[in-house]
Amino acid sequence: xxxxxxxxxxxxxxxxxxxxxxxxxxxxxxxxxxxxxxxxxxxxxxxxxxxxxxxxxxxxxxxxxxxxxxxxxxxxxxxxxxxxxxxxxxxxxxxxxxxxxxxxxxxxxxxxxxxxxxxxxxxxxxxxxxxxxxxxxxxxxxxxxxxxxxxxxxxxxxxxxxxxxxxxxxxxxxxxxxxxxxxxxxxxxxxxxxxxxxxxxxxxxxxxxxxxxxxxxxxxxxxxxxxxxxxxxxxxxxxxxxxxxxxxxxxxxxxxxxxxxxxxxxxxxxxxxxxxxxxxxxxxxxxxxxxxxxxxxxxxxxxxxxxxxxxxxxxxxxxxxxxxxxxxxxxxxxxxxxxxxxxxxxxxxxxxxxxxxxxxxxxxxxxxxxxxxxxxxxxxxxxxxxxxxxxxxxxxxxxxxxxxxxxxxxxxxxxxxxxxxxxxxxxx
Numbered sequence: 001x002x003x004x005x006x007x008x009x010x011x012x013x014x015x016x017x018x019x020x021x022x023x024x025x026x027x028x029x030x031x032x033x034x035x036x037x038x039x040x041x042x043x044x045x046x047x048x049x050x051x052x053x054x055x056x057x058x059x060x061x062x063x064x065x066x067x068x069x070x071x072x073x074x075x076x077x078x079x080x081x082x083x084x085x086x087x088x089x090x091x092x093x094x095x096x097x098x099x100x101x102x103x104x105x106x107x108x109x110x111x112x113x114x115x116x117x118x119x120x121x122x123x124x125x126x127x128x129x130x131x132x133x134x135x136x137x138x139x140x141x142x143x144x145x146x147x148x149x150x151x152x153x154x155x156x157x158x159x160x161x162x163x164x165x166x167x168x169x170x171x172x173x174x175x176x177x178x179x180x181x182x183x184x185x186x187x188x189x190x191x192x193x194x195x196x197x198x199x200x201x202x203x204x205x206x207x208x209x210x211x212x213x214x215x216x217x218x219x220x221x222x223x224x225x226x227x228x229x230x231x232x233x234x235x236x237x238x239x240x241x242x243x244x245x246x247x248x249x250x251x252x253x254x255x256x257x258x259x260x261x262x263x264x265x266x267x268x269x270x271x272x273x274x275x276x277x278x279x280x281x282x283x284x285x286x287x288x289x290x291x292x293x294x295x296x297x298x299x300x301x302x303x304x305x306x307x308x309x310x311x312x313x314x315x316x317x318x319x320x321x322x323x324x325x326x327x328x329x330x331x332x333x334x335x336x337x338x339x340x341x342x343x344x345x346x347x348x349x350x351x352x353x354x355x356x357x358x359x360x361x362x363x364x365x366x367x368x369x370x371x372x373x374x375x376x377x378x379x380x381x382x383x384x385x386x387x388x389x390x391x392x393x394x395x396x397x398x399x400x401x402x403x404x405x406x407x408x409x410x411x412x413x414x415x416x417x418x419x420x421x422x423x424x425x426x427x428x
Contacts, residue, residue, distance in 0.1 A: 053145070059114060062110065063110070064110050066108055066109070067104060067105055069105055073123075074087050076103075097144050107125065108125075110123075123137060149209055153205055154173075154206055156173055156201065157201045160200070161196055164182065176216050177219065186257060187252070187254050198227070199223075200225070201222065202223070205220070219233070232246055232247045232407065234406050243388065245399070249390050249391035251389060251390055256349070288368075289366050289369075292365065292366060292367060293365060294357055295335060295355050295357075296356040296365075297352045299350050300321055302321075304347055305322050306346075309343065314361050315330075316359025318332045319331050319353045329370065331369060331370075332360065332369075332370070333362045334367075335355050335358070338352050371383065
């Protein structure tokens with residue numbers, strides 16, 4: 001068992017000051033040494049309080065495991081001599097904190113049992129890497145806690161060799177950040193047509209728990225170079241809101257998101273002479289099709305009011321949203337319409353309104369997205385949406401200071417080829 005010295009401050013003070021004391025006699029010096037040694041001996045007998053999940057475990061046995069297939073709270077706890085009545089009471093009491101029916105395969109759990117007993121005292125379940133639920137078995141008490149989260153800043157640079165998605169993933173960038181990046185540049189860059197040699201840089205914070213990444217925060221600054229042309233995304237607070245602006249102070253923010261799905265593939269475009277794959281005849285295709293797996297979240301591209309949310313034989317499950325007096329959008333072939341979507345419901349940009357499917361006249365799972373401007377269906381991919389307000393004249397100097405700082409930060413993030421050059425130079 002680990003030991004700890006108590007009253008460390010006193011001991012150090014005594015030991016540190018000892019060499020500076022001038023004793024009047026050898027006897028006083030010997031007495032002082034003896035008193036210090038006695039204090040150290042007493043401290044050495046005090047046990048260190050060992051904690052796990054905030055629980056003192058000095059007198060507890062620890063058993064750790066992963067939930068097996070089809071395992072329940074009952075099958076996990078039964079071998080540890082926990083009565084069924086206690087397990088049943090735990091299940092009833094825990095519903096508002098954590099429903100035990102959601103205990104899932106391959107999730108970690110820990111069981112703590114007193115060394116002088118065969119009956120478990122604590123069951124701790126980790127629904128995700130950042131949280132844990134404690135079930136105290138002797139008092140039938142349940143509570144949820146969060147683990148300490150550390151923020152780690154990542155600065156990533158890369159060159160396109162295949163696609164934005166593939167090359168960002170190869171640099172260890174999470175899908176969440178890729179989606180944020182694609183949304184940020186959605187109206188500036190056509191990521192369906194990026195070229196080899198295009199470059200990107202992005203700075204963001206990762207949330208880490210015990211060294212494992214459990215989430216990310218918003219992008220702090222970004223850069224994309226397309227065919228040699230630079231696109232900087234510089235954060236600046238204006239009118240109480242932090243938004244992104246280019247190097248000339250123009251806003252990246254638009255009234256609409258570029259795509260109704262997060263980073264995905266366009267499978268069919270607006271076409272007035274398209275051959276319909278189901279009806280086997282030439283028929284105008286007045287929408288944009290996005291290929292995606294069944295169940296993929298569909299989001300409204302802008303704020304608005306739901307005007308229709310229903311099923312028809314051609315459109316399948318669909319939602320139609322009026323954004324203002326000029327723009328209306330429609331989302332077809334959903335596997336399911338999201339809860340709360342009904343005529344009159346207000347929606348916010350990016351809100352999930354349904355899920356990709358193949359209902360209606362569809363050969364496979366995809367989203368058909370339709371766009372109206374002044375009552376006429378238009379080609380969404382050719383539409384020019386006006387940006388939000390640029391940097392105001394009174395904020396120009398402050399923005400320029402931030403811009404210089406952020407551009408310096410980006411300039412100091414090396415690409416892989418730059419790192420190799422630096423290493424070769426150092427080797428020489």
